[in-house]
Amino acid sequence: MRNAKGEIGARIIEALEEAVEDAKGKPSGIRTRVVRVPRDVDVRRIRRRLGMSQSQFARAFGFSLGTVQNWERGHRRPEGAARAFLTVIERQPEMVVAALSG
Numbered sequence: 001m002r003n004a005k006g007e008i009g010a011r012i013i014e015a016l017e018e019a020v021e022d023a024k025g026k027p028s029g030i031r032t033r034v035v036r037v038p039r040d041v042d043v044r045r046i047r048r049r050l051g052m053s054q055s056q057f058a059r060a061f062g063f064s065l066g067t068v069q070n071w072e073r074g075h076r077r078p079e080g081a082a083r084a085f086l087t088v089i090e091r092q093p094e095m096v097v098a099a100l101s102g
Contacts, residue, residue, distance in 0.1 A: 041078050041086045043071040050093055060097065061089055 021028040047057040047068070054072070058065045063082075070076040078086055089096050 035084075037084045038087060039083075041083050041090070043068060043078065043086060046086060046090045047072075049090075060100075061085070062100070 018028045018030055022030045022032075047054065050057065052060065054068045055065050057063070058068045067076070071078055085096075
């Protein structure tokens, strides 16, 4: 019979072995969800659809005005988490406003 530390250690080892199998692309029993974030997000289109100025959009969703302007001018592209957040804003703007309003 294992003691508590032995049981925890065995569970950690089992989880690590599953993670290695998953990383190799083998069935591992790990439940995953695939999330697809678009490569390109049209910030101007999202903002206009919401009927907001650049400053209103920036303030409402926590972006700097300069960032919104750079995205819209094509000087920069939203990356990573910003693309994901903008996708949520595009699809569920009321939910985002409610969540950020407290």
